[in-house]
Amino acid sequence: MNRRLLAALALAGAFAATAASAEITVGVSLGSTGPGSSLGIPYKNAFQLVPKTLGGEPVKYIILDDQSKPDEAAKNARKFVTEDKVDAMMGSNGVPSAVAMIQVAAENKTPMIALTPVPPLSPDRLHWTFVVPQPTELMMSAVVEHLKAHGAKSVGYIGFSDTWGDLVHNALQSLAPAGGFKIITNERYARADTSVTGQVLKIMAANPDVVVVGGSGTGGALPQIALRERGYKGAIYHNHGTVNLAFIKVGGKAVEGAIAPTGALIVAEELPASFPTKKVSLDFVKRYESSFGAGSRNAFAGYSYDGVALLNAAVPVALKKAKPGTPEFREALRAALENVKNIIGTHGVYNMSASNHNGLDDRGRVLVDVSNGQWRLMK
Amino acid sequence: MSFDIVLWLVQDGIVNGAIYALLALALLLVFAVTRAIFVPQGEFISYAALSLALLQAGKLPGTVYVLVGGGAIAALLDIAVALRDKAPGRLPRILAVYVLLPLAMAGIAWWAAPRKLDMWIQVLIVFGLVVPLGPILYRVAYRPLAGASVLVLFIISMAAHYVLTGLGLVFFGGEGLRSQAFSGAHFKIGVLNISAQSVLVVLATVLIMASLWLFFEHSIYGKALRATAINRVGARLVGIPAELSGSLALTLAAFIGAVSGVLIAPITTIYYDTGFLIGLKGFVGAILGGMGSYPLAAIGAVGVGLLESFSSFWASAFKESIVFTIIIPVLVWRSLTTRHVEDEEE
Known part of the structure; x- marks a missing residue:
């Protein structure tokens, strides 16, 4: 190959690189297939509704399927940092998958927007990670306040036999001393189980004042149906993973009265006018339902949307310091994310700091219950 | 643990065990006739349960697309063979079985769904x-490689399982569904409150087992299947086509899967991938029964149901581990007590 051609090629390559760096690239890994797909699909849907720009600059979202598997999520994350040179990553809908991505993000010094609540992280990982959803403790504290106000002293727990089941249980456990109650059963089941009779019998024998279910989606319905069939009379609480319409469809009459914490967008219409997120939540819910059908609203799409809102607030600050596609820009973006203040999302108001990479407070959750086949805001 | 709880758990275990027993029989049947570990058995359960729930909701189940599409592929394969053999006389039958029948069923479902x-x-x-x-x-996945080794057939099964699960996700979505119960009635017997649905499960299981027995003992097709299961070469020598046996075995397996799906749909929430785990427990039952005898497989499967029920009471977090771990001692015991016979024939 002659030298001039080589020089021309190198020059062309350099131009291509500068042309690409004007655009912001965000890598998104979601489990739109596999066991987590019922959550992954709405997470993904939200990306059809987000703006085409971030802080005024054009943005490219690279959305890959991780099949709800942590190893695939890690593979996607590595592809994002090595091949696509992304400025930030977002994902995933499963806790283990998100944790796998966080590891890659920290190793490669890339800002990571976690779209699922994650277990406590070591400082070096937390440094690069920002968590959109409400921490499980924040959500469960709404449940604890409610059951404390109603004088419950003993709580029966039944949850998924996976990380989610553990997260909800641990959150409940950490709130127990302040809430003045004891957790007297810790039963586990799997989403694909055909029966929870054994677990429910054990709970009935322990006879707790209330039961908390640590399932998600339609999977949360099975214990409640079984408990009601066996004649359990106490209140049954769920968590924010359960709040969707499919849960009510599957559970029918048996889930009437089920109580759960959730983000404000689920009951956007019923929020008082003074609620800080009312406008944003309502607007998002309307747009989502006009694209994906009436009643299709869910918390998960809101997390994707709020994640984008955080980036949108941080990108202009970072752009002042560096160009997209460079390590300097990624560091600047990280620092900017750490300092976003009063960002109103669909779920709540975000105020980040060096020690708090979630930034939501009590305004990020409401309690809802099932009444007449609908999730309604509890007064 | 009081006696009441024992009764409840036994009842629960028997109902689940009855479903596992049906699946254990289907797996055993397919294994004996085709030597394939029939992993996609579970998909029939999910497809049937979700189709029923969707029909009840007044929606057209996505199963029709799988049926019509799969039928078209099968028809193309058969037409290619017929043309190669220069036997156009086979075409009408091929079209009737693989194209017209699925289309007719799809039409009926389409007509019936909103009604x-x-x-x-x-x-x-x-x-x-x-x-x-x-x-x-069978036509699409197994027949082209019907003579392959057990391992290859197992890999085909895994492939078929993944394809069917993937299609299930596309057509049914990620969330689970539940169908209405056949009857909301409950019977009070002592402390037990038995639902009519669970009685139906057990009755249907017993009925199917009895009719399978009649089928194998007294019908010519049943005898052909048994002959193939006992000795494939011998069966072929006396004029039993291996394709017919394989096709028949999978038809029966699909029927048993559909029955299980319809029975279990009102009892629990079914997801597009739930069938696999249910089928797997049926498989554990069949292994407990030694993978050779129908009555032992049925007993093994009921045993799995009971074990599952009791372990979900005592140690629910370890339930699946307990259920799947019992395979190990059983396999060790069997490999020590039975002499292994190499049955890779030909």
Whole structure:
């Protein structure tokens, strides 16, 4: 190959690189297939509704399927940092998958927007990670306040036999001393189980004042149906993973009265006018339902949307310091994310700091219950 | 643990065990006839259960697309063979079985879905949609490699399982569904409060087992299947086509899967991938029974149901581990007590 051609090629390559760096690239890994797909699909849907720009600059979202598997999520994350040179990553809908991505993000010094609540992280990982959803403790504290106000002293727990089941249980456990109650059963089941009779019998024998279910989606319905069939009379609480319409469809009459914490967008219409997120939540819910059908609203799409809102607030600050596609820009973006203040999302108001990479407070959750086949805001 | 709880757990274990027993029989049947570990058995359960739930909701189940599409592929394969053999006389039959029948069933489902017909008619439609998937699956996946080793057949099974699960996700979505119970009645017997649905599960299981026995003992097709199971070469020598046996075995398996799906749909929430785990527990039951005897497999499967029920009471977090771990001692015991016979014939 002659030298001039080589020089021309190198020059062309350099131009291509500068042309690409004007655009912001965000890598998104979601489990739109596999066991987590019922959550992954709405997470993904939200990306059809987000703006085409971030802080005024054009943005490219690279959305890959991780099949709800942590190893695939890690593979996607590595592809994002090595091949696509992304400025930030977002994902995933499963806790283990998100944790796998966080590891890659920290190793490669890339800002990571976690779209699922994650277990406590070591400082070096937390440094690069920002968590959109409400921490499980924040959500469960709404449940604890409610059951404390109603004088419950003993709580029966039944949850998924996976990380989610553990997260909800641990959150409940950490709130127990302040809430003045004891957790007297810790039963586990799997989403694909055909029966929870054994677990429910054990709970009935322990006879707790209330039961908390640590399932998600339609999977949360099975214990409640079984408990009601066996004649359990106490209140049954769920968590924010359960709040969707499919849960009510599957559970029918048996889930009437089920109580759960959730983000404000689920009951956007019923929020008082003074609620800080009312406008944003309502607007998002309307747009989502006009694209994906009436009643299709869910918390998960809101997390994707709020994640984008955080980036949108941080990108202009970072752009002042560096160009997209460079390590300097990624560091600047990280620092900017750490300092976003009063960002109103669909779920709540975000105020980040060096020690708090979630930034939501009590305004990020409401309690809802099932009444007449609908999730309604509890007064 | 009081006696009441024991009774409850036994009841629960028997109901689940009855479903596992049906699946254990289907797995054993397919294994004996085709030597394939029939992993996609579970998909028939999910497809049937979800189809029923969707029909009840007045929606057209996505099963029709799988049926019509699969039928078209099977028809193309057969037409290619017929043309190569220069036997155009086979074409009408091929078209009737793989194209017209699926289209007719799809048409019926399409017509019936918004009308929310009587539950029993919906169940018949579900059978019409799911059972033909058996022979279609055999034609498309297994028949081209029917003579391959057990391992290759197992890999085909895994592939078929993944394809069917993936299609299930596309057509049914990620969330679970539940169908209405056949009857909301409950019977009080002592402390037990037994639902009519669970009685139906056990009765249907017993009925199917009895009719399978009659089929194998007294019908010519049943005898052909048994002959193939006992000795494939011998069966072929006396004029039993291996394709017919394989196709018939998968039809029966699909039927049993559809029955299990319809029975279990009102008891629990079914997801597009739930069937696999249910099928796997049926498989554990079949292994406990030694993978050779139908009555032992049925007993093994009920044992799995009981074990599952009791372990979910005592140590629910370890339930699946307990259920799947019992395979190990059983396999060790069997490999010590039985002499292994190499049955890779030909």
